[in-house]
Amino acid sequence: DTAVSQTPKYLVTQMGNDKSIKCEQNLGHDTMYWYKQDSKKFLKIMFSYNNKELIINETVPNRFSPKSPDKAHLNLHINSLELGDSAVYFCASSQGTGANTEAFFGQGTRLTVV
């Protein structure tokens, strides 16, 4: 069983469209994250949720809206997609919010906006 799974793995869409990426973890963790890796390979945190509550929002445009229906899921909805949104998006989870815990990452969703 995959610990952190994301769907879809690849997503190609036109500018202006709205799309969602889904993430599920079966590790029983209470904290989930979204990271973005751009074309230069820099990985940056976007959001973090703990027990369905937003705890980190790293100056992400409000076109990006995370939604956590329960502790095991954190979905990312993106409105009015732009070319600059093309990147690989990684979901992750951890138990707790402190530093003494490891994060488990999904395999990523490669988003291409054309």
Added chain:
Amino acid sequence: DAKTTQPTSMDCAEGRAANLPCNHSTISGNEYVYWYRQIHSQGPQYIIHGLKNNETNEMASLIITEDRKSSTLILPHATLRDTAVYYCIAMNTGFQKLVFGTGTRLLVSP
């Protein structure tokens, strides 16, 4: 979180130990040192972390200097599958927020 500095790239022969250094001279007392790696086209993978003491697990060993200003990740017997970008991250005890730098690209060759 303290800034970390790593060499851009390193090479290692298969079967040899890979020693990846990291400088974190501004690390504060409550910041952990974490190591993750990212194999091409995959999500980052946790390797090991520590605060003050040296740590060892089934993947690697982490050696932290006494003054905590630098650390070394040791892969005791590198294999071709260890070829990846290795990230050293200093993180405090607040809300976990991994800040990835540019990392070290380790190439393990036959």
